Each structure stands twice: as C-alpha cells, then as structure tokens.
Amino acid sequence: MVTKSWLYDAIIYIYALSLLFYFSDFVGPNRSAKRMGTGLLSFVWVLQTIYLVSGLIYHDPLVAFSMFETLFMLTWLLVTLSLIVNRFFRIEFFVFVVNVLGFTVLALNFFSNPKVSPSLASWNIQDEVLFIHISFSILSYTAFVAAAVFSGMYLLLHHQLKEKKWSKLMQRLPSLDKTDQYSYVSVIIGAPLLLLGMSIGVVWIALEDNPALFFDPKVINSWFVLLAYIFYLFQRGMLKTPGYKLALWNLAAFFIMALNIVFANFYSSFHQWS
Incomplete structure (x- = not known):
C-alpha cells in the first residue's frame, strides 16, 4: 500500500502551488494561471487516486475505514468536485474556497497521523x-x-x-x-x-x-x-x-x-x- 511520506509531501506542496495559481486567476482573470492551477490540481487528484486505488488492492478493513482514510477520501471528493465545477460551470470563487478548505483538511489529516508523517528523534x-x-x-x-x-x-x-x-x-x-x-x-x-x-x-x-x-x-x-x-x-x-x-x-x-x-x-x- 502506498504510504510513503514522499507521496504525501508531494500532494501537500503541489496542492499549495495549485492554490497560488488559482488565487491569481481569481483576483484577476488570467488564463495561463488558471491552466497551471488546473493542471497541478489534476496532478494532485491523480496522486490521491493512486493512493486510494492501492488501498483497494491491499484492502485492510482496519485501515480502510480509519479516520485518516475517511478524511483522505473527503479531500479527494472535494478535489474531484472542484475539477468538475471548474470544467463545466466555471465558478472560480467556489473552486478556490473549496480547495482552501480541502487543503486545510488534508494538511491536518496528514500531519496528525504519525504513520504517514516523517519522524526523527529530534524532529517531531x-x-x-x-x-x-x-x-x-x-x-x-x-x-x-x-x-x-x-x-x-x-x-x-x-x-x-x-x-x-x-x-x-x-x-x-x-x-x-x-x-x-x-x-x-x-x-x-x-x-x-x-x-x-x-x-x-x-x-x-x-x-x-x-x-x-x-x-x-x-x-x-x-x-x-x-x-x-x-x-x-x-x-x-x-x-x-x-x-x-x-x-x-x-x-x-x-x-x-x-x-x-x-x-x-x-x-x-x-x-x-x-
């Protein structure tokens, strides 16, 4: 099952970068920024999907229905919803706010779980x-x-x-x-x-x-x-x-x-x- 810290680090940082581009487009229409934001957010969705699919392949009932997995699924659904709204309805404010909330939940979920977070003796x-x-x-x-x-x-x-x-x-x-x-x-x-x-x-x-x-x-x-x-x-x-x-x-x-x-x-x- 994909649980390596680098995957979560990649998701967090790419998600944050996509929000920067979305914010730029939100305050002033910028097609290039919007394309970059959408591309990075789509990549976040791909990484999240890889994790979820691997969870189905290596199914563990005790893990699959944990609080961590539930919140991870929630953030995946929020990203999915925002991509759909961005593609078919083009409501930039909705997309930006939903993803700020999704980013916060994802960060809290990631950093509150020691099993997926990096840990060193002098660095908690x-x-x-x-x-x-x-x-x-x-x-x-x-x-x-x-x-x-x-x-x-x-x-x-x-x-x-x-x-x-x-x-x-x-x-x-x-x-x-x-x-x-x-x-x-x-x-x-x-x-x-x-x-x-x-x-x-x-x-x-x-x-x-x-x-x-x-x-x-x-x-x-x-x-x-x-x-x-x-x-x-x-x-x-x-x-x-x-x-x-x-x-x-x-x-x-x-x-x-x-x-x-x-x-x-x-x-x-x-x-x-x-």
Missing part, C-alpha cells in the same frame, strides 16, 4: 508543521515588502509628476502603470501564501490541542492583515480605485503587518522571537 511532526507555517509566512512577508516598496515608488513618482518636478530619479523609475502593476502582482503572490501559512498554523494549533491559541492576539491580528490585503485586491479589481489610493492602502496594510510582527514579542503567548 509539530516541528515540521511549524517549519512549513513559518516558510509560507516569510515568503508572504517578502512579497508584501516588495509590494510596499513599489507602492512607495508609485507615490513618489505621482507626487513628482503632480508638482511637475523632473529629475534624474524619475528617469530611473518605472512608469506609474508598471509600478502599480508590480505592486499588484506582489500582493497576488503574498496574499495566498499568507492564507496557506495561516491554514497550516491552524493545523499546528489543532495538533497542540490548545484551542485558547486561536484567540491569541497575534493570530487574531494576522486575520486583519490578510483582510487588509484582500480588501486591497477587492478595491483594485471590483471598485476600480485609483492607483494613488491603492498605494496608500497598500502601505497601510504593510504597516499593520509590520506592527503585527514587531509587537508579537510583547503581547503574543507563543509568537515570540525569544
């Missing part, structure tokens, strides 16, 4: 979950830093043009449209990474078996950070907010994120640097 499963959570979070922070820098460049260039002040610096900056686009792309990359990082964080808290951590100030404020960036995308995609206001909001969201990181050491019970 909570460590791996925490490592993935931190990795996704750091990548998202990197993207948000880039977005903030581009927004700052946009505001500087906008001010210079408005005041009709020409300088050599302006010649070295991209145009307003390109600067706005670069900032937008950075947020598109950062927002789903933060969402995936927070999903893995939920898994870690569940494994710690301490529900009080869900109400930790750092955790709650992280949701506000995510909502701030989602609102940025909503303003740009749906409200068609001018670039100047978008740049200001992007910097405000970054400021919230920065405060969330800096002051975590003072008011969080477990998000501490020392």
Whole structure:
C-alpha cells in the first residue's frame, strides 16, 4: 500500500502551488494561471487516486475505514468536485474556497497521523508543521515588502509628476502603470501564501490541542492583515480605485503587518522571537 511520506509531501506542496495559481486567476482573470492551477490540481487528484486505488488492492478493513482514510477520501471528493465545477460551470470563487478548505483538511489529516508523517528523534511532526507555517509566512512577508516598496515608488513618482518636478530619479523609475502593476502582482503572490501559512498554523494549533491559541492576539491580528490585503485586491479589481489610493492602502496594510510582527514579542503567548 502506498504510504510513503514522499507521496504525501508531494500532494501537500503541489496542492499549495495549485492554490497560488488559482488565487491569481481569481483576483484577476488570467488564463495561463488558471491552466497551471488546473493542471497541478489534476496532478494532485491523480496522486490521491493512486493512493486510494492501492488501498483497494491491499484492502485492510482496519485501515480502510480509519479516520485518516475517511478524511483522505473527503479531500479527494472535494478535489474531484472542484475539477468538475471548474470544467463545466466555471465558478472560480467556489473552486478556490473549496480547495482552501480541502487543503486545510488534508494538511491536518496528514500531519496528525504519525504513520504517514516523517519522524526523527529530534524532529517531531509539530516541528515540521511549524517549519512549513513559518516558510509560507516569510515568503508572504517578502512579497508584501516588495509590494510596499513599489507602492512607495508609485507615490513618489505621482507626487513628482503632480508638482511637475523632473529629475534624474524619475528617469530611473518605472512608469506609474508598471509600478502599480508590480505592486499588484506582489500582493497576488503574498496574499495566498499568507492564507496557506495561516491554514497550516491552524493545523499546528489543532495538533497542540490548545484551542485558547486561536484567540491569541497575534493570530487574531494576522486575520486583519490578510483582510487588509484582500480588501486591497477587492478595491483594485471590483471598485476600480485609483492607483494613488491603492498605494496608500497598500502601505497601510504593510504597516499593520509590520506592527503585527514587531509587537508579537510583547503581547503574543507563543509568537515570540525569544
């Protein structure tokens, strides 16, 4: 029976990558991103199907009807459903939300089962979950830093043009449209990474078996950070907010994120640097 850790690692990481592409297409129609997301999700479905078929071949009643197998079947059905909806109904929001839920359930199912999770004497499963959570979070922070820098460049260039002040610096900056686009792309990359990082964080808290951590100030404020960036995308995609206001909001969201990181050491019970 296929139970090797590499199979589950492959499913988790490919699933996460497919969500990044789906998110990119969701916030702004992008056929290439949608094709990549669909292709990767289809590959996830193939890997899950291989596991399920192998389970039928090497049928063990005690294993086949365990909680792990049941939840694995649930995630397989969610992926199947999302692929069908994506193919015949093209409801992008439904597909994205269903797969975020499916990814969270799959990660929780995988990391809570020591039989399919890698284990070393000095590296337990909570460590791996925490490592993935931190990795996704750091990548998202990197993207948000880039977005903030581009927004700052946009505001500087906008001010210079408005005041009709020409300088050599302006010649070295991209145009307003390109600067706005670069900032937008950075947020598109950062927002789903933060969402995936927070999903893995939920898994870690569940494994710690301490529900009080869900109400930790750092955790709650992280949701506000995510909502701030989602609102940025909503303003740009749906409200068609001018670039100047978008740049200001992007910097405000970054400021919230920065405060969330800096002051975590003072008011969080477990998000501490020392």
